[in-house]
Amino acid sequence: xxxxxxxxxxxxxxxxxxxxxxxxxxxxxxxxxxxxxxxxxxxxxxxxxxxxxxxxxxxxxxxxxxxxxxxxxxxxxxxxxxxxxxxxxxxxxxxxxxxxxxxxxxxxxxxxxxxxxxxxxxxxxxxxxxxxxxxxxxxxxxxxxxxxxxxxxxxxxxxxxxxxxxxxxxxxxxxxxxxxxxxxxxxxxxxxxxxxxxxxxxxxxxxxxxxxxxxxxxxxxxxxxxxxxxxxxxxxxxxxxxxxxxxxxxxxxxxxxxxxxxxxxxxxxxxxxxxxxxxxxxxxxxxxxxxxxxxxxxxxxxxxxxxxxxxxxxxxxxxxxxxxxxxxxxxxxxxxxxxxxxxxxxxxxxxxxxxxxxxxxxxxxxxxxxxxxxxxxxxxxxxxxxxxxxxxxxxxxxxxxxxxxxxxxxxxxxxxxxxxxxxxxxxxxxxxxxxxxxxxxxxxxxxxxxxxxxxxxxxxxxxxxxxxxxxxxxxxxxxxxxxxxxxxxxxxxxxxxxxxxxxxxxxxx
Numbered sequence: 001x002x003x004x005x006x007x008x009x010x011x012x013x014x015x016x017x018x019x020x021x022x023x024x025x026x027x028x029x030x031x032x033x034x035x036x037x038x039x040x041x042x043x044x045x046x047x048x049x050x051x052x053x054x055x056x057x058x059x060x061x062x063x064x065x066x067x068x069x070x071x072x073x074x075x076x077x078x079x080x081x082x083x084x085x086x087x088x089x090x091x092x093x094x095x096x097x098x099x100x101x102x103x104x105x106x107x108x109x110x111x112x113x114x115x116x117x118x119x120x121x122x123x124x125x126x127x128x129x130x131x132x133x134x135x136x137x138x139x140x141x142x143x144x145x146x147x148x149x150x151x152x153x154x155x156x157x158x159x160x161x162x163x164x165x166x167x168x169x170x171x172x173x174x175x176x177x178x179x180x181x182x183x184x185x186x187x188x189x190x191x192x193x194x195x196x197x198x199x200x201x202x203x204x205x206x207x208x209x210x211x212x213x214x215x216x217x218x219x220x221x222x223x224x225x226x227x228x229x230x231x232x233x234x235x236x237x238x239x240x241x242x243x244x245x246x247x248x249x250x251x252x253x254x255x256x257x258x259x260x261x262x263x264x265x266x267x268x269x270x271x272x273x274x275x276x277x278x279x280x281x282x283x284x285x286x287x288x289x290x291x292x293x294x295x296x297x298x299x300x301x302x303x304x305x306x307x308x309x310x311x312x313x314x315x316x317x318x319x320x321x322x323x324x325x326x327x328x329x330x331x332x333x334x335x336x337x338x339x340x341x342x343x344x345x346x347x348x349x350x351x352x353x354x355x356x357x358x359x360x361x362x363x364x365x366x367x368x369x370x371x372x373x374x375x376x377x378x379x380x381x382x383x384x385x386x387x388x389x390x391x392x393x394x395x396x397x398x399x400x401x402x403x404x405x406x407x408x409x410x411x412x413x414x415x416x417x418x419x420x421x422x423x424x425x426x427x428x429x430x431x432x433x434x435x436x437x438x439x440x441x442x443x444x445x446x447x448x449x450x451x452x453x454x455x456x457x458x459x460x461x462x463x464x465x466x467x468x469x470x471x472x473x474x475x476x477x478x479x480x481x482x483x484x485x486x487x488x489x490x491x492x493x494x495x496x497x498x499x500x501x502x503x504x505x506x507x508x509x
Contacts, residue, residue: 018077021120022068024178025081028170029088030064032112035163036095037061039105042156043149053098063091085120089113089129093136100149101137104157108164112171119175195319198226199326206330212236215334216249219327224251231308234327236294236301246301253308277317292320297328300335347422349400350407358421358429362488365433369484378432378440378478379487381495382410382447385471385502387426390458394466398458405456406470413446429488440476440491447472473499 017023037060044053067084074080092113096106113133118126141147151157205222209215220232231253237246277292287310294303305324345357353361365377384406391399403426410428414420418439419431432439451470458466475495477487 016072018068018071018074019081020178020181022071022077022081022084024174025085025116026064026068028167028174029067029084031170032088032109032167033060033064035167036092036105036109039102039156039160039163040095040099042159043099043102043152046152046156056098060091060095082120082125085113085117086125086129086132089117090132090136093133093138094140095136096133097137097140097144100147102149102152102156102160104160106137108160108167112164112167115168115171119171191319194226195322198223199322201226202323202326203330206334209334211338212247212331212334213249215330216247216327217251219330220249220251223323228252229310233306233308234303235306236298236303236331239300239302247303250306253306277320290320292324294324294328297325298332301331350404350422352407352411352428353419353421355421355423358419358423358431361419361431361433365431365479366484366487368433369479375434376436376479377484377487378435378437378476379491380430380432380440380443380474380476381423381488381491382428382430382475383473383495383499384426384428385473385499386468390466390468394458394460394464397461398466401458402456402468405458406451406472409451409454409470410447413443413450418443429491435478436480437476437478440478444474444476447474471502473502 037057040053040057040060044050044057067081067087070084071077071080092109096102096109099105110130110133113129114126117129121128202219202222205218206215209218216234216236220234223232224230231251233248233250233253235248277290279288279290287308290307290309291304292307294301294305305320305327307320345353347354362379365375368375369377384402387399387402390402403422406428407422410420410430414430417433419433421429421431423429430440430443432443451472454470455467456470458468460466473495475491475493475498477490477494479487481487482490
């Protein structure tokens with residue numbers, strides 16, 4: 001029976017670039033300890049102690065590398081570097097004791113330790129560094145005896161003074177670099193906050209838009225408000241017809257004929273890299289046009305977001321990609337919503353509004369009549385005469401063609417404010433919001449003049465052509481004549497009276 005012991009697996013923390021504080025203090029620390037080692041060698045040679053000081057002083061040369069390795073392997077390199085700075089104070093305090101408190105060195109080295117810790121940790125850390133520096137020096141003195149070396153030679157004073165000046169200048173340079181980096185970081189953070197806020201608000205703007213044109217226009221206006229230094233334009237075209245621009249909007253920029261030709265070429269030529277931002281020609285104001293494609297971001301369209309900017313930097317390039325993604329997502333959602341809305345509101349055969357949409361609009365008009373200022377409305381009902389005969393004799397395909405032909409002609413005579421709907425199989429209805437009976441009578445007269453008796457050619461399922469004349473029975477009513485709830489019923493009653501009268505006339509003829 002064997003007794004195998006598995007050795008514990010030791011996790012070796014990998015070397016990695018430590019916190020920027022450790023990187024910033026590496027060079028000044030190496031200079032300070034190298035300079036102190038030179039100071040030690042000078043005193044050792046001047047006093048003849050030589051190797052008794054130089055050999056221990058070699059640790060001064062090793063410590064900067066050990067400190068860097070400690071920070072690189074630590075889980076929290078920033079905290080490790082804070083400990084390194086405190087250990088610097090302790091080590092320098094001990095070494096000042098080793099050098100018998102050479103006055104100029106003790107003062108300059110002590111000030112450097114205090115300054116380093118105060119810069120990174122404030123007064124509290126400076127006091128901790130002072131305590132460690134004093135403990136190091138006094139602790140060494142307790143072991144070896146307390147002595148003070150006020151002076152060695154003019155040359156050493158010059159060496160120490162020059163080294164102190166260079167060290168303080170090096171620390172100043174480090175602080176300057178850190179401040180510059182901090183300033184750039186603040187600017188970048190502010191820019192990212194602007195981008196984040198713009199993207200957040202862009203979703204709200206997109207949700208409020210009623211159609212694609214409004215969505216693009218409002219979105220670019222919003223981007224322009226958040227980034228007034230840039231101009232924006234967007235171009236979309238159907239993927240099946242890349243030579244035709246379907247939607248376009250521009251804010252804060254004017255494109256020349258040459259620019260538009262370049263964009264047309266871009267729209268017709270998808271980029272090799274789907275998200276690559278391209279640089280176009282410079283404009284008259286010496287700014288640059290940049291185009292970011294919407295390729296593979298939309299299901300039915302392709303397009304470009306064009307930005308007029310002084311220059312393209314990394315932040316702007318990332319911003320363009322985010323804006324394109326957000327705008328493409330908003331456009332795709334709006335297209336889907338519009339399609340769903342159209343499907344819910346429109347008749348599948350004719351493309352006109354369906355009965356449900358009409359009844360909702362009629363209810364709104366009824367409520368508008370019952371509340372101040374009491375807006376009137378009118379309704380025109382229409383029935384296609386002879387649809388049953390067409391279906392019976394020529395089939396429902398021909399009957400559907402008749403319905404579509406009537407719908408197409410009615411739509412041409414209606415105004416944009418009129419609500420034309422297919423109410424039933426062969427019935428159509430028009431709602432005239434905020435109008436009286438004259439609006440319905442006007443349309444009825446136009447239908448009588450232009451549609452009544454017009455020839456219509458139908459094609460049967462067998463491919464035969466059938467020509468017949470359009471005939472419609474009409475009936476209108478208004479809220480000025482009856483109660484708002486009774487307007488539709490009155491118009492329907494008048495339409496059937498008109499149908500009955502026409503039948504009697506045909507029978508008599």
